[in-house]
Amino acid sequence: xxxxxxxxxxxxxxxxxxxxxxxxxxxxxxxxxxxxxxxxxxxxxxxxxxxxxxxxxxxxxxxxxxxxxxxxxxxxxxxxxxxxxxxxxxxx
Numbered sequence: 001x002x003x004x005x006x007x008x009x010x011x012x013x014x015x016x017x018x019x020x021x022x023x024x025x026x027x028x029x030x031x032x033x034x035x036x037x038x039x040x041x042x043x044x045x046x047x048x049x050x051x052x053x054x055x056x057x058x059x060x061x062x063x064x065x066x067x068x069x070x071x072x073x074x075x076x077x078x079x080x081x082x083x084x085x086x087x088x089x090x091x092x
Contacts, residue, residue, distance in 0.1 A: 018030065018031035018034065019031060019041075019043075020039070020041040020043075020052075020054075023050045023052075023063055023065050023081070028043055029041040029042055029043030029050050029051075029052075030042065030043055036056065037055065037056055037057055038053055038054070038055060038056065039053060039054040039056060040052075040053045041053070041054075041063075046068075046070055047067060047068045047069075047070050048065065048066065048067055048068070049065065049066045049068070050063055050064070050065045050066075051063065051064060052064060052081070054085055059084050059085040059086065060082075060083075060084060060085075061081070061082075061083040061084070061085050062080075062081060062082055062083070063080075063081040063083070064078065064079070064080050064081070065077075065078070065079045065081075066078050
């Protein structure tokens with residue numbers, strides 16, 4: 001049985017850009033959809049991909065990242081995140 005690992009992760013949605021950073025790659029995920037309740041994001045580079053969402057009301061976030069073998073297009077690693085985001089104070 002695989003046990004979940006608990007650790008802190010700094011995830012930074014930048015709504016003015018609109019991007020999300022903090023899922024293990026220097027690549028930036030683009031926010032593809034956003035409303036009053038949900039932020040949806042995805043991003044990729046040749047060997048890495050991420051997709052996920054943040055519930056702006058509850059702070060619940062989920063994301064999945066993939067690391068690929070570039071030559072054979074095999075998935076080398078898949079990480080699934082279930083996070084609780086701490087809201088920041090609104091600036092406006």
